Amino acid sequence: MSIEPGSDVVDCPRPIDAAVLADYWLGTLAQPEESAIDEHLLGCDQCGTRLREVMALAEGVRSLAREGCLRIVVSDAFLQRARENGLRVREYAPPPGGSVQCTVTADDDLLVGHLAAHLSGVTRVDLCLCDESGVEQHRLRDIPVRGGADSVAYQESITAMKAAPAMTMIARLVTFDEGGSEQLLGEYTFQHTRSLPGPGAW
Amino acid sequence: MDVALSDTEVVRRIGAGHDPEAEGELCRRMAPRVRLYGLRHLRNGDAADDLTQHVLLTALEALRAGRLREPEKLAAFVLGTCRMTVLDLRRGTRRRERLLEQFGADVLSPTHPSMPQLDHTQLEACVQALRERERTVIVMTFYDERTGADLAGFLGMSEANLRVIRHRAIHQLRQCMGATA
Secondary structure, eight states, rough: EEEEEETOOOOOSSSOOOHHHHHHHOSSSSHHHHHHHHHHHTTTTHHHHHHHHHHHHHHHHHHHHHHHHSSEEOHHHHHHHHHTTTTTTTEOOOTOOOEEEEEOOOEEEEEEEOOOOOOOTTTTTTTEEEHHHHHTTEEEEEEOOOOOSEEEEEEOOOHHHHHOOOOEEEEEEEETTTOEEEEEEEEEEEEEEEESSSOSSO | EEEOHHHHHHHHHHSSOHHHHHHHOOOOOHHHHHHHHHHHHHHHHHHHHHHHHHHHHHHHHHHHHTSSOOGGGGHHHHHHHHHHHHHTTTTOSHHHHHHHHHHHHGGGOOOOOOOOOOOOOHOOOOHHSHHHHHHHHHHHHHHHHOHHHHHHHHTTTTTTHHHHHHHHHHHHHHHHHHOOO
């Protein structure tokens, strides 16, 4: 009698949800739950495979974050940790209603615009990204904003900006009144100049 | 005829006497699981490999001697061994060297299931397709594995709500990436 390879691959009667496995991987579970999952995984390859998928997802997202290719609102703590991890963060902070000359170099890892605004009491904030004529091209809806914060840190895709020609982008922070009408919180103009070799226009 | 053996049957065969096939199967079967435990608790691939070797040696020694009286409790036994071994790893390597001499290293050659390879471009599109809060939560969580009060505070929500958003985002990402379970 020989042992069939893979004979331990059977349907798990109590599969652990991928999100719970993510909590396990992140170490956020209470001790009894963590121990139960430890033991389950030592007897279940199906859930182990799912955990490896979650780990790969986590590593993939981490890699995307390091590359700075995502358009995303970030916290000051995140930027601080990125600097501590050796990433070079290029930051601009145009005043509300004002503009700033900006660029990116080959050495930059993250590109962040700090958008100052009075955010006390607002319940929803959208970030609108517009072309030089002010025509909206993209909207980040209901961005995370801490109550009482006085600015939003918006990370632009540095991959896109390294490839971009000289251009102007207008960012607008807007909120909504009780009637649902849009209210401008601040407008910021970024005048991007290429410092890398490349095309003069898209 | 090939027969699929349960963990329990593998344990019984090892305990019954010299059975290199069953011992090899135990190692093949348990090594990836123990390594996963090591990755989770030691956060280091090399340390996880060391842990795997230690645990398998200790488990083989115990199973040969018939010290696991309830074979159906193999997972619990291995978990206990993992925990003890993590402590042992910090105490030195003499016991490991003695066990390696006794059992030989050939049966313990590590078998690592490869990590799933993700399509980076697809993942970027999937992350970018998340709603803003979900994207921020997932990126800031996985960037340096911080999940606690600072992130909840930044987002202006409770840690329980943060967990709900993280769970929703993970499910959406997996669905977007084509996971089925």
